[in-house]
Amino acid sequence: MSSAPPKTPLPETARLSFAPEEPGSVPLHVVAADDWPDWIAARPEADRRWAEALGFHASLGEVLTLPDGAGGLAAAVVGHGDARARARTRFGIARAVTALPAGVYHLADDLPADARDEAALGWLLAQYRYDRYRKPADAAPCARLRAPAGADAHRLETIANAEALTRDLINTPANDMGPDELEAAFMAVAERHGARAEAIRGADLITANLPLIHTVGGASARAPRLLDMRWGDTGPRLTLVGKGVCFDTGGLNLKPGSSMGLMKKDMGGAATVLGLAQAIMELGWKVRLRVLVPAVENAVSGASYRPSDILTSRKGLTVEINNTDAEGRLVLADALALADEEAPDAMICMATLTGAARVALGADIMPFFTDDDTLATALVAQGARVRDPLWRMPFHEPYEALIEPGIADLDNAPARGLGGAVTAALFLRRFVTEAPLFAHFDIYGWQGSDAPARPKGGQGSGARALIEALPGRLGL
Numbered sequence: 001m002s003s004a005p006p007k008t009p010l011p012e013t014a015r016l017s018f019a020p021e022e023p024g025s026v027p028l029h030v031v032a033a034d035d036w037p038d039w040i041a042a043r044p045e046a047d048r049r050w051a052e053a054l055g056f057h058a059s060l061g062e063v064l065t066l067p068d069g070a071g072g073l074a075a076a077v078v079g080h081g082d083a084r085a086r087a088r089t090r091f092g093i094a095r096a097v098t099a100l101p102a103g104v105y106h107l108a109d110d111l112p113a114d115a116r117d118e119a120a121l122g123w124l125l126a127q128y129r130y131d132r133y134r135k136p137a138d139a140a141p142c143a144r145l146r147a148p149a150g151a152d153a154h155r156l157e158t159i160a161n162a163e164a165l166t167r168d169l170i171n172t173p174a175n176d177m178g179p180d181e182l183e184a185a186f187m188a189v190a191e192r193h194g195a196r197a198e199a200i201r202g203a204d205l206i207t208a209n210l211p212l213i214h215t216v217g218g219a220s221a222r223a224p225r226l227l228d229m230r231w232g233d234t235g236p237r238l239t240l241v242g243k244g245v246c247f248d249t250g251g252l253n254l255k256p257g258s259s260m261g262l263m264k265k266d267m268g269g270a271a272t273v274l275g276l277a278q279a280i281m282e283l284g285w286k287v288r289l290r291v292l293v294p295a296v297e298n299a300v301s302g303a304s305y306r307p308s309d310i311l312t313s314r315k316g317l318t319v320e321i322n323n324t325d326a327e328g329r330l331v332l333a334d335a336l337a338l339a340d341e342e343a344p345d346a347m348i349c350m351a352t353l354t355g356a357a358r359v360a361l362g363a364d365i366m367p368f369f370t371d372d373d374t375l376a377t378a379l380v381a382q383g384a385r386v387r388d389p390l391w392r393m394p395f396h397e398p399y400e401a402l403i404e405p406g407i408a409d410l411d412n413a414p415a416r417g418l419g420g421a422v423t424a425a426l427f428l429r430r431f432v433t434e435a436p437l438f439a440h441f442d443i444y445g446w447q448g449s450d451a452p453a454r455p456k457g458g459q460g461s462g463a464r465a466l467i468e469a470l471p472g473r474l475g476l
């Protein structure tokens with residue numbers, strides 16, 4: 001393949017981890033609001049009066065420290081609230097990470113497994129900081145948690161660090177996360193896990209028959225490319241495809257400033273599949289994994305593709321460009337067609353594909369599309385259980401007509417825009433004809449304001465639900 005580009009690696013961030021096993025950690029009690037009166041009644045009178053003086057009620061994430069009578073810390077309590085509060089706020093216990101004094105804590109009582117894992121994972125995720133450009137004035141919070149008894153600490157740490165990688169990639173602005181840097185990050189993950197990886201760049205995309213990736217990325221001074229990683233040599237073939245638009249100006253159909261502001265996150269699909277791939281490799285799944293990322297910048301220049309251009313895709317289907325801002329489905333079309341040629345057992349696509357998906361479900365819930373009822377049911381159930389909420393949307397066949405412009409096989413941007421997430425999904429599905437299982441996630445990749453364990457900024461979604469749901473469906 002082509003010669004290596006200059007590498008600007010993503011700076012290594014501190015690994016999210018549980019505190020090591022050491023004597024002297026502070027017992028941390030997780031107490032639901034309903035249980036609180038009985039719980040505190042069973043404590044020494046001084047504790048009861050102290051809690052009353054502070055007005056503690058065990059609301060979700062509320063923190064109470066209990067003194068030991070000699071000026072030390074005997075224990076701490078974090079409120080688990082009531083069922084309604086827990087339904088409204090995921091990872092609420094993670095508020096304790098910044099509210100508690102520095103030190104090492106351990107969960108003092110047994111929690112049901114799901115609540116325990118949510119508390120432990122939330123604790124790790126709350127320790128994530130994006131500090132590449134500005135070191136915080138105060139030291140990072142250091143209320144740390146020991147791995148809870150009975151929990152799979154390695155699995156939880158792996159999942160948390162996959163999410164941290166996704167966040168780092170999305171948070172890094174486009175000047176430092178262009179196609180070159182996304183490639184460097186991709187190669188670094190491959191190298192760390194002994195995966196084989198290659199990149200097809202610039203004009204080589206034409207000889208490799210990846211014309212849509214070449215055309216969409218052609219306006220940028222930073223060469224477009226396709227990143228391709230393979231890992232594992234036994235088990236079902238699982239292929240992940242992620243949209244890697246490092247910045248989406250909209251192209252000649254330029255986005256207004258208000259819509260362009262967040263478009264560094266338009267490689268959120270690539271960031272999420274790369275995090276997911278890292279987790280799969282670290283968890284040692286018995287699969288033949290492949291990861292494909294079309295990495296481009298949707299820029300404006302004399303080399304821009306235009307509305308009304310008709311492009312021929314790798315698969316041979318012709319596409320009329322009605323809007324250069326519908327670029328994601330174009331680069332994905334070639335990547336999906338390439339992936340589909342070896343008929344993998346399962347193909348998962350993740351992309352910040354449409355504004356329509358956000359209008360439909362908001363920032364929190366990720367719509368996904370699949371024809372596989374078994375996977376769909378598992379994804380929704382597991383997503384709810386691990387608090388990675390997803391909702392199935394339909395590949396509504398009657399809308400197929402909307403993506404057929406007459407002058408070409410496909411239209412990249414149907415005129416009225418109705419059902420925009422569905423028509424985009426139908427467009428992608430046209431490029432998957434051999435793989436028996438296909439699912440596409442129209443993700444957001446962003447958290448708009450600080451929430452427990454979910455700081456404002458880049459955000460993964462769907463990956464944790466997939467980690468729970470895929471093994472059963474693939475028969476692992």
Ligand code: BES
Pocket residue numbers: 248250266323325326327328352353354355356358412413414420444
């Ligand atoms: N990257 C955007 C979609 C997007 C916008 C995701 C805002 C999340 C938040 C995508 O490339 C795009 O611009 N899509 C257009 C498609 C339309 C022109 C058919 C959209 O959704 O408006």
Ligand code: MG
Pocket residue numbers: 248250298324325326327328
């Ligand atoms: Mg766009």
Ligand code: ZN
Pocket residue numbers: 245248266325327328352353
């Ligand atoms: Zn885009």
